[in-house]
Amino acid sequence: MAGESFVLKGNICWSSSKTEVECVEGGCAVCAGGTCAGVWEAAELPDVYAGLPLIDCGDALVVPGMSDIHVHAPQYTFRGLGMDRELLDWLNAYTFPEEARYRDLDYAERAYTVFVDDLRRSATCRAVVFGTIHVPATKVLMNKLEATGLVSYVGKVNMDRNSPLSLVETSQASAAATRRWLDDVIGRYERTAPILTPRFTPSVTDGLMKDLGWIREEFDVPVQSHLSENLSEVKWVGELCPWASCYGEAYNFFGLLGPRTVMAHCVYSTDDEVELLRRTGTYVAHCPQSNTQLASGIAPIRRYLDEGLSVGLGSDVAGGASLSMWRAMSDAVAASKLRWRLVDQALAPLTWQEAFWLATVGGGSFFGFVGKFEEGYEFDALVVDDSALAGPRDLLPLERLERCVHLGSEGARLTRKYVAGRLIDLA
Incomplete structure (x- = not known):
């Protein structure tokens, strides 16, 4: 390249x-x-x-250049809507109905054209991107991103439980479609690469997680998902995976954490989970605008930096309403000040210099020597x-x-x- x-x-x-x-x-x-x-x-x-x-x-x-290490391309169509709801309600009311539309390739073509054009004109040079469960639409997204000259990882999403009928897959079909997709796209692009994308533990069974762990090893691809974003979500995962010592273990048990994995949010990570992320070298994608808009909370990024975790910034469109990494930096500083004042005065707020580092070097390092x-x-x-x-x-x-x-x-x-x-x- x-x-x-x-x-x-x-x-x-x-x-x-x-x-x-x-x-x-x-x-x-x-x-x-x-x-x-x-x-x-x-x-x-x-x-x-x-x-x-x-x-x-x-x-x-x-x-x-800046790196956005957590963004949902299909959600760009409804950015700025539904910001009065919390995560799980927002997913059911806005996200899932919209993502189901991407089975229509005509719609995917029009929607992804808008997203990709706006990303190209933004300060983002590299991105880690969620698609949908639909392989044809995900290929459309990859083709369009490749044409921009930007560097990206793009994921076909996996979902086999607790999802609407229009989006849920069988475990076997989801794994098989992922393998076919990887066979088709690996090596096809110069600047665009696939990334395994189990949506999050509530929508992926242990059986499918196990298959994805095998696929990750077989194809040697990175991984992206969500972790400890919302209190209701964390409680739900505890009920779904009572065998796991923490939410993060529900991924790690299947070999899905590591230095080539991005986990978005980590707002409510326990001490054990923080140590797991540090030990495995897993990246945390801090998404301050989304965490505020969906009333999830404020991630302790100061702690993560002090303890040597790998951290970058994500816009998390459409949980976040803007692709702007300038906005992500400013929000990261502001959110950290609120956390310091209202939650834990032992954790100093982020400086603008640290936010700039997160947007450039922090997230860029997921792509190698970048930033x-x-x-x-x-x-x-x-x-x-x-x-x-x-x-x-x-x-x-x-x-x-x-x-x-x-x-x-x-x-x-x-x-x-x-x-x-x-x-x-x-x-």
């Missing part, structure tokens, strides 16, 4: 650690065949790169014109980036977007 070689000149900003953002004002970020070769002051650009095409971005901010302007990292970059946020004060690039974290959804216009050194069409 080699990209071009060039130099971006602008105000280069990236996370040098979880808590620090480095900025080189008027600096040069070098892309060499799709990977970053480093960042230099303009006057110090090494001679070996002096002959590369120079793209002068003026006073714009140049930041790493930094450092040597060897894939060159994902956003050129951000923040002039619409101008005021009477002159701000340093670092201050402008902080402002974008909170106001980017209203005034951070992307003028260029690169994924692994390839320019993405924003038209």
Whole structure:
């Protein structure tokens, strides 16, 4: 997936650690065949790169691309609706009826065109995406994402219990359809890959989980699902899987946790579950807007970072109403402040720098060396014109980036977007 070689000149900003953002004002970020070769002051650009095409971005901010590691593509059609309901009621009233529509390929074609076009124009360069149970519609989604130049994992959802008749599969049929789908799509794309997607334990029997564990091992594919999002859900899982020491064990027992697994939410993870996630290297997708809108709660992300868990951000559309990773960062900071004030003052709120790290390096690391302007990292970059946020004060690039974290959804216009050194069409 080699990209071009060039130099971006602008105000280069990236996370040098979880808590620090480095900025080189008027600096040069070098892309060499799709990977970053480093960042230099303009006057110090090494001679070996002096002959590369120079793209002068003026006073714009140049930041790493962002990764959305939990988003539901079929739910994009009803984003902003049903935000007065909690998770299980919301699923039955809005989500399941909408996802059943994707058995109609005509509908899937129209709906996924809108989702993919908006994702392409957003700050997201890489995404971990839920589809539906329907294999043909999931292939439509994969084809459309591949054409954008973005990098994504896409999942055909598995559901064999506690689901409406229009969506429930038999265990055997679900496993067989998943195998056929994987046979067909693995190796077919350059930038789009499959990911196993048991919706969540309440809608997947132990028998199907066992089959999916075998499929994961057979095809060597990653996994995505939901974990400990809502109190009613957690209680339900305890009733469905009384043998499991915690909700997370209902996945781990079948070999579905690990460093190539993303579990969304983890709002109510017990001490045992947190240790299980840490030990297995499982990723937590923090979805602050969704957790707030569906009244689920506030995940203890400070604890997860302090204890060394792998954490990134998710928009969780349509539990979250926006694809904007700027919004996800701002919401992560705000939610952590409420948790600190109202729940546990031992866990300090997130800083904007930490939220920026989550959106770039934290989630990007699920895709490999992604999310930094450092040597060897894939060159994902956003050129951000923040002039619409101008005021009477002159701000340093670092201050402008902080402002974008909170106001980017209203005034951070992307003028260029690169994924692994390839320019993405924003038209």
